[in-house]
Amino acid sequence: MDKSLLRQQVLERLAEDLLRVEQAAQTAHEAATHEENIAENKYDTLGLEAAYLATGQARRADAIRQAIVSWRSFSLALYNPSQGIQLGALIVLVDADDKQQRLFIGPEGGNMTLSCDGELTQVISSQAPLARALLGKFEGDEVSLEVASVRREFEVLKVY
Known part of the structure; x- marks a missing residue:
């Protein structure tokens, strides 16, 4: 990664x-x-x-x-398991349907999908609702987010 x-x-x-x-x-x-x-x-x-x-x-x-x-x-620090997810983290999430997605939390100007290592990665701003919900979370944590009156649940599988 x-x-x-x-x-x-x-x-x-x-x-x-x-x-x-x-x-x-x-x-x-x-x-x-x-x-x-x-x-x-x-x-x-x-x-x-x-x-x-x-x-x-x-x-x-x-x-x-x-x-x-x-x-x-902005510097690309390595993931520190004692601090949880921070700006610059590359995260693999899984939803309730077992669908995985990769996210890269950046400072601003996100909202783009890139291909890296043969996989798609969604770049999101640290101000995006999902990024705010993820900041400070750890591998194995669950994250809940309501979008357009629909609650979505994710589990943090891996953080880089």
């Missing part, structure tokens, strides 16, 4: 996302400032809508840049 490889994949994915968002922001900015989009009356809002879109894309780009800084700066 190579957590440094997972971190590198996260950084690559964030860099790709940043490039796409920056391109979208540039396109929206060009549309907002194009002479054909100058409002001719109060109902002509194409330029204004493009400006709002450009602002939103710029904010998203800033959030991705911050996530990249966070991922680069």
Whole structure:
């Protein structure tokens, strides 16, 4: 279980996302400032809508840049059984149907699925409800989480 490889994949994915968002922001900015989009009356809002879109894309780009800084700066400590699950943990969970899933808890900018060691790993932010429920737990502990009025139960099989 190579957590440094997972971190590198996260950084690559964030860099790709940043490039796409920056391109979208540039396109929206060009549309907002194009002479054909100058409002001719109060109902002509194409330029204004493009400006709002450009602002939103710029904010998203800033959030991705911050996530990249966070991922680069956080250390990948080995699992300490006396402390339980912490930021940077790679966890194998099993649910009531005996279905296993791998999670990697990162600082922010999660919500992506990566392939490592031939298995899929879901990257989640430390602020995600499941991550908050897992922090401080130990191998063998059970975790209960309610999502959309449905209670889900998991057992922590392994932590790396």
